[in-house]
Each structure stands twice: as C-alpha cells, then as structure tokens.
Amino acid sequence: MLPVYIIIGVVVVLAIILFVLYNGLVRLRNQVKNAWAQIDVQLKRRHDLIPNLVETVKGYMKFERETLEAVTKARNIAQQASSAGAGERAKAEGELSSALSRLLAVVERYPDLKANQNFLALQEELTSTENKISFSRQFYNDSVLRYNNQTQMVPSNVVASMFGFKASEFFEVTVAAEREAPKVSFTQ
Amino acid sequence: MGVLLILIGYFLGAAFDSAITGLVIAILLWVILSLVAYFQGDSILLSMSRAKKIKRDDHPRLYNVVEEMRIASGLEKMPDIYIIDDPALNAFATGRDPNRASVAITSGLLQKLNRDELQGVIGHEISHIKNRDVLLMAMCGVLLGTIVLLAWYGGRLLIFGGAGSRRSSSSGGGGGAIIILVLALVFMILAPIFAQLIYFAISRKREYLADASSALYTRYPEGLASALEKLGASTGQLKSANKATAPMYIINPFRKKGMKASDLSSTHPPISERIRILRAMAGASFNNYDQAYRQVHGGMGVIPAASLTAETVPIATMKLEGEAGEPTEIQRARETSDVMWRMSNYNTIICDCGAKLRVPPNFKEPQIKCPHCGRTHQI
Numbered sequence: 001m002l003p004v005y006i007i008i009g010v011v012v013v014l015a016i017i018l019f020v021l022y023n024g025l026v027r028l029r030n031q032v033k034n035a036w037a038q039i040d041v042q043l044k045r046r047h048d049l050i051p052n053l054v055e056t057v058k059g060y061m062k063f064e065r066e067t068l069e070a071v072t073k074a075r076n077i078a079q080q081a082s083s084a085g086a087g088e089r090a091k092a093e094g095e096l097s098s099a100l101s102r103l104l105a106v107v108e109r110y111p112d113l114k115a116n117q118n119f120l121a122l123q124e125e126l127t128s129t130e131n132k133i134s135f136s137r138q139f140y141n142d143s144v145l146r147y148n149n150q151t152q153m154v155p156s157n158v159v160a161s162m163f164g165f166k167a168s169e170f171f172e173v174t175v176a177a178e179r180e181a182p183k184v185s186f187t188q
Numbered sequence: 189m190g191v192l193l194i195l196i197g198y199f200l201g202a203a204f205d206s207a208i209t210g211l212v213i214a215i216l217l218w219v220i221l222s223l224v225a226y227f228q229g230d231s232i233l234l235s236m237s238r239a240k241k242i243k244r245d246d247h248p249r250l251y252n253v254v255e256e257m258r259i260a261s262g263l264e265k266m267p268d269i270y271i272i273d274d275p276a277l278n279a280f281a282t283g284r285d286p287n288r289a290s291v292a293i294t295s296g297l298l299q300k301l302n303r304d305e306l307q308g309v310i311g312h313e314i315s316h317i318k319n320r321d322v323l324l325m326a327m328c329g330v331l332l333g334t335i336v337l338l339a340w341y342g343g344r345l346l347i348f349g350g351a352g353s354r355r356s357s358s359s360g361g362g363g364g365a366i367i368i369l370v371l372a373l374v375f376m377i378l379a380p381i382f383a384q385l386i387y388f389a390i391s392r393k394r395e396y397l398a399d400a401s402s403a404l405y406t407r408y409p410e411g412l413a414s415a416l417e418k419l420g421a422s423t424g425q426l427k428s429a430n431k432a433t434a435p436m437y438i439i440n441p442f443r444k445k446g447m448k449a450s451d452l453s454s455t456h457p458p459i460s461e462r463i464r465i466l467r468a469m470a471g472a473s474f475n476n477y478d479q480a481y482r483q484v485h486g487g488m489g490v491i492p493a494a495s496l497t498a499e500t501v502p503i504a505t506m507k508l509e510g511e512a513g514e515p516t517e518i519q520r521a522r523e524t525s526d527v528m529w530r531m532s533n534y535n536t537i538i539c540d541c542g543a544k545l546r547v548p549p550n551f552k553e554p555q556i557k558c559p560h561c562g563r564t565h566q567i
Contacts, residue, residue: 031262038259121248128252135260138407143262 021159028147032168035140036086039171042132043078043093049129050075050100053122057103060113067103074099086169097130137171144168192386196338196379214338221330229326230282230290237280239270239292240531247271247527249515250298253306254291257314260405267291267317271298273528277422280437281313282322289317299517299524300418308402308412312438315401321394328387335383339376391455396490399462400477403469407503413466420459461485472503537565 054068061068074096081092104123113119148167151160159165197214244251247269254269263286270292272278277297283289291313301309316322403409419439440456461484468480478489515523529536533549541561557564 034264035262042259124248124252128249128256131252131256132259135256135405139260139262 017155018159021156022163025147025150025156025160025163025165028143028150029165029168032140032143032147035136035143036171038136039133039140042129042136043082043089046096046126046129046133047075047079049122049126053103053126056116056119056122057107057113060110060116061106064103064106067099067106071096071099071103086171090171093133097133100126100130141170141172144170192335192379192383196335196342196375214334217338218331218334221334222327225326225330226284226323229284230288230322233280233282234270234290234292237272237292239272241268241270242527242531246530247298247523249303249523250293250306253303253310254314257307257310257405260311261314261318261401263289263314263318265289267314269293271295271527271531273531277419278437278439279309279313281316283317284323284326286317286320289322291317295524295528296422297419299521300422301415302520304406304408304411305415305418307406308408308415309438311402311405312398312412315398315405316394319394319397319401321398325391325394328390332380332383332387336380339380342372342376388455392457393490395456395462396465396477396481397492399466400474400491403466403472403477404474407472409466409469409472409503413463416459416463416466420463469503535567537567539563539565 050071054072057064058068074092078089078092078096081089084092104126107113107123150156151165151167194214197212242250250271251269255266258266265287267281267283267289268291270290272292272294274294275296276294277300279291279293279297281289281291291310293309297309298306399412402412406412416439437456439459464484465477465480468483469476470479474491478491481490482488526536529546535547535549535551537545537547537556539545539558539561540563541558543558543560545556545558545565547556547567551567553567555564555566
C-alpha cells in the first residue's frame with residue numbers, strides 16, 4: 001500500500017507546482033496585455049490631439065508649412081501602423097514624436113501663440129500625453145521583461161513550452177531623431 | 189506590536205481578575221478600532237484635513253501628473269485627487285486598497301513645485317498606495333493607539349484602583365503575585381514606548397521605500413530631491429494634521445524648525461538625508477537606491493531583498509526649468525488660487541481692464557460694477 005500513497009503524493013505535489021507556475025505565467029501575460037492596452041490608449045489620444053493642434057497653430061505659423069505638414073504626415077503614417085506589430089509601430093510613433101518636438105521647439109518664436117489659452121491647454125495635454133506614452137512604454141517593457149524571464153527560466157520554461165506561452169516583443173524607440181535634441185532652423 | 193498588545197492585555201488581566209479577561213478586552217478593543225480605521229479611515233482623514241475633491245478640469249496639470257504616475261506604477265484605478273487649502277507644504281495618500289485610494293496635496297505645495305518636482309512628490313504618494321503602506325500604517329497606528337490606551341488606563345487602575353483590596357479578599361497571593369504586579373507595572377510603562385519606537389521604525393522604512401519607488405517610476409530622482417529641498421526649507425506647520433495622521437504625509441507635519449536628529453522618535457527620516465540619498469543615486473532602480481542609502485547612511489540597505497534586482501535603470505536626461513509650456517511660480521500661484529476660489533463657489537469675472545472680480549456665492553444682484561474701471565458686468 002505504501003508505494004501507492006507515495007506515488008499519489010508525488011503526483012499531487014507535481015500538480016500543485018504545475019498550477020502555480022501556470023497561473024504565474026498567465027498573470028504575467030495578462031499584465032503584458034494590459035500594459036499594451038495602456039500604450040494603445042495613449043497613442044490614440046495623441047493621434048486625436050494632433051488635428052486640433054494643427055488647426056490652432058495654423059493661423060499663427062504662416063512660415064512653418066513644412067513643419068506642420070511633417071506632423072500631419074507622420075500622424076497619418078502612425079495611424080496606419082496601428083494594427084502592425086510592436087516593432088513597426090514603435091518606429092512610426094517615434095517619427096511622430098520627433099516631428100512634434102520640432103513643432104513645439106518652433107513655437108518659441110511666436111509669442112502671440114504662447115499667450116493663446118487654447119494653445120496652452122493643448123500644449124499641456126500634449127506634454128502630458130507624451131509623458132504618459134513614455135511611462136506606459138516603461139511599464140510595458142518592465143512587464144515584458146518579467147514575462148519573458150519567466151518563459152525562459154527553469155522550471156517555468158517547461159510549463160511555458162507545454163502550453164505555448166511565447167515571448168513578447170519589447171516596445172523600443174529606435175528612431176535616432178527622438179534621442180537627439182530637436183534642431184531648430186532659422187531659415188525660412 | 190501585536191505581541192506587545194497581547195502581553196499588555198495579559199498583565200492587565202493578571203493584575204486584577206484573570207488573565208483571560210484582560211486578553212479579551214485588549215483584542216476586542218483592537219478589533220473595533222481596526223474595523224473603524226479600515227472602513228472609515230480615509231474619509232475621516234480627508235474630512236479632518238478639510239480636503240476638497242477636484243475634477244480634471246479644475247486643475248488639468250495636477251490631474252495629468254497623477255495619471256502619469258498611475259500609469260508608471262501600473263496601478264489600475266485612478267485615485268481621487270484632493271486639494272487642501274493651506275499654505276503649508278505637504279501631501280499625503282490614503283485609502284485601504286489600491287482600488288479605493290486618494291491623493292491629497294496642499295495648495296501651498298501645488299504652487300511651489302514645477303512639473304518634475306510635482307511628479308516626484310506624486311510618485312512618492314502613489315507608491316504608498318501601490319505598496320499598501322496606507323493600510324499597513326493605519327493598522328500599526330491602531331495597534332499603537334490601543335496599547336497606549338490600555339497602558340494608560342491600566343496604569344491608573346493599578347495605582348489608584350482596587351488592586352490591593354481585591355488581593356486581600358482573594359486567595360492570599362504571596363510573593364508570586366507581587367512579582368507579577370511589579371512586572372505588570374513596569375510593562376505598562378515600557379510597552380507604549382516600545383510600541384511607539386517600532387511604529388516609527390516601520391514608518392521610516394516605508395518612507396525610504398516610497399522615495400525609491402518614486403525615483404524608479406519617474407526615472408528622475410532629482411525631481412523628488414529638489415521638491416524635498418523646497419519642502420525642507422519651509423517652516424509652516426499644517427494646521428489640520430495630528431499625531432495619528434502624521435505618517436501619511438510626505439514630510440513630518442510636526443517637524444520643528446531646525447530639527448534634524450529625530451532618528452528614533454520620528455515617523456519620517458530627516459529630509460536632508462533623503463535628499464542626499466536621492467542625489468547619490470547612480471541609476472533609477474531599487475538597487476541604485478539601496479547602494480546610495482548604504483553610501484550615505486552606512487550599515488545595511490533599506491529595500492526589502494525580494495524587490496532588489498541586479499539591473500541598473502538609466503536616469504532620464506536633465507529637464508530644463510522653465511521649458512516651453514512650463515508655468516512660472518507666479519502663474520502657478522494664480523492658477524491655484526483660481527481653483528480655490530472656484531471650489532468655494534465664487535464666480536470669477538475677468539474684466540476687460542484686466543481686473544479679476546471674485547463674486548461670492550451669496551451675492552444676489554444681477555450685475556456688478558468693476559471697481560477699477562467702472563464697467564458693469566452681467567452675472
């Protein structure tokens with residue numbers, strides 16, 4: 001009789017370990033999904049803000065046609081990339097970020113615009129949305145790191161490959177333009 | 189602290205009737221106070237500090253900064269935001285679980301801090317919510333309160349009460365009973381002091397952890413450091429704080445001017461030390477904070493070993509004071525006072541001559557004349 005009990009005991013312990021590891025992986029994967037949804041919300045918000053911004057700024061910035069067009073174009077490309085994977089999307093959004101920062105750098109030259117209440121409110125929204133994008137990206141990448149570590153480390157990697165938990169992609173901004181300071185050209 | 193409470197209950201009971209009665213009284217008292225603190229703690233605290241809840245439109249920047257920190261910390265629900273109309277500089281977080289949390293900030297602090305500093309302070313408060321410090325400190329506070337109460341009444345009863353008479357009528361006692369009585373008396377005196385010290389130690393540890401989390405969320409320890417510098421330079425005391433609510437605030441609201449030592453007898457670590465640790469950080473991770481702490485303070489680290497990871501997180505690049513769109517201190521002061529007036533139901537009319545008319549809620553006339561230029565305005 002005794003060996004039967006030992007076998008049952010071992011099976012039960014193994015089952016419990018399996019449950020714990022599996023649930024841990026599911027929790028981390030859900031956190032990654034949730035974090036991705038957060039980024040998504042903020043990116044959409046930025047897309048929605050831009051036409052409004054361009055509309056407000058247009059009247060004041062007669063000589064900045066190119067800068068404004070670049071922003072609109074980058075926004076449209078980014079919007080089309082919405083359904084693409086994390087890597088491609090990050091690239092399109094990075095382009096948009098740099099186009100926007102060029103625009104906001106140029107604003108310094110228009111004191112009338114800087115006094116416009118409407119513009120100030122928009123600028124606060126835009127600054128905050130940029131921050132929210134980078135904070136949600138930060139949280140997403142931390143979640144992905146934790147999740148990927150779990151899917152690769154012993155013993156949870158066994159459970160991960162058994163149930164098809166795949167590693168997630170990081171949301172990295174690889175565009176060089178976002179890292180360097182925005183260039184302001186004084187030729188018109 | 190729980191052990192202390194049970195012991196004090198035991199001795200109290202032993203000195204009078206039976207140890208069990210004392211235990212029951214102690215535990216009952218503790219349970220009742222805990223339930224009150226758990227269910228009503230946040231609303232009691234908020235109404236005691238006369239905080240007013242704001243909506244997004246009342247102060248978009250504050251709302252945005254709180255939302256940014258919520259995202260960075262991965263908190264699921266947006267906490268409620270309150271403003272306390274007080275020129276003193278302070279902020280606190282409350283709420284029994286992360287889904288039912290509030291952040292409060294004084295109007296004084298709101299107008300003193302720029303965006304990066306505000307982010308640091310809010311990050312500190314959000315991490316109190318995220319780490320569930322609010323609940324921990326409330327429960328510790330209740331435990332401390334119960335111990336103090338019991339010790340106080342117990343001490344009075346022991347000295348003036350019927351201990352002697354009861355003893356003569358009961359089974360005769362002897363040497364053992366007197367030893368217990370003396371032990372009980374000593375314990376009554378020491379228990380509250382020990383409990384207080386333990387409470388302070390826990391509180392300080394959570395403050396360091398919240399500073400570290402804030403640096404991690406913002407990736408910018410200098411923001412919180414410079415906010416703390418401003419907080420440290422101020423001398424005003426918060427009118428509406430009291431001893432029970434002290435550990436909830438970002439700095440100790442009872443700090444006297446020039447008080448620094450405060451090593452064992454304060455809910456908060458000295459501000460100067462917190463600033464030095466933040467500025468000594470080589471990166472923004474918990475690990476970097478722990479190293480900085482050991483470097484400044486010496487001895488063991490302060491972050492729980494389980495949260496330490498080997499990585500170093502880079503600090504965000506230096507941000508510029510007075511960047512585009514960043515309001516100056518005067519603009520912030522105007523903005524904050526507008527919010528305060530609006531929240532007391534005052535109607536603000538901006539006259540063409542630039543004067544601002546604040547119309548009180550009980551002003552019944554249909555129109556008002558600008559005292560500066562004489563134009564009349566419809567209300």
